[in-house]
């Protein structure tokens with residue numbers, strides 16, 4: 135009897151990142167080589183609910199390796215909590231029915247931390263799922279790295295390079311806010327590569343007096359400008375304590391009222407609030423008497439063509455993913471491990487975040503070259 139042709143679905147979810155199209159191509163071309171059929175679903179998990187598809191064949195997969203964004207579109211929709219006609223609904227059963235209707239053997243989900251959790255839920259609901267780790271934040275657990283990170287790192291580094299000459303000319307402090315959600319990889323990497331004088335990351339809460347002292351020391355030795363690379367999730371020690379207390383309160387909350395109260399306290403402390411960066415710049419200006427300016431890098435870090443390292447990584451992971459589908463090895467994330475790849479059970483990835491360990495070699499390196507880390 136002829137072997138049934140495998141049909142795989144593929145979607146991209148969460149924030150976009152450079153290398154998504156390279157990964158789609160990596161999965162797709164290898165899958166075609168195995169004689170599989172591939173169907174793309176548009177705008178993340180919503181496309182699976184609304185049956186919005188794009189057939190991926192030789193011609194749609196051509197010419198996308200270098201293209202930024204995702205040809206499939208993306209969204210932050212969650213299968214179990216999707217807003218449909220103004221109401222939040224659990225759409226898991228609809229997704230299951232559509233998976234069956236389109237005769238899928240597997241669904242490949244390309245995404246960051248949130249996508250890993252959503253993929254695990256679908257896997258637990260009985261679907262064959264495989265994920266790839268993508269995000270500029272590099273904070274997905276159990277993988278050496280995520281695609282998108284290397285490109286964003288290059289962009290942030292180039293920005294710090296450019297800020298140096300203007301800060302130097304005007305004898306200013308320039309505070310550059312870099313993305314990364316609640317992880318400091320991007321800021322730490324760019325800060326080291328771009329020679330920032332101060333690097334502030336969420337994993338090391340800062341004391342503004344220590345930063346000001348480091349900047350004043352530079353001024354005393356004749357260098358009256360400074361570049362401060364601050365992660366969007368970086369916090370002062372006081373804010374970190376308050377956040378910790380609010381998180382504990384939420385954990386302990388039993389009634390709906392207590393949960394609501396704890397959640398609104400957390401929202402007020404939003405660690406990614408650009409106001410934190412503005413406040414920091416103002417404090418430093420007051421404490422050092424140097425003029426200060428703020429640059430928020432924002433979405434330029436996610437846009438545009440992927441760098442070569444991300445193209446290689448995304449192609450490698452995508453191609454390994456198709457191999458796993460061929461072997462019917464499901465319920466895993468394809469992790470980058472050294473020069474190779476490794477399937478990691480989704481249970482080991484979902485709900486975990488890879489943050490910068492305070493004794494990480496990058497942290498030690500930054501300290502050794504005299505960078506102030508705010509502590």
Ligand code: F6P
Pocket residue numbers: 149246269270271313314315366406436
């Ligand atoms: O996860 C990638 C990321 O760019 C984070 O660095 C940032 O905090 C977040 O997404 C921004 O999300 P959105 O695109 O929803 O504004």
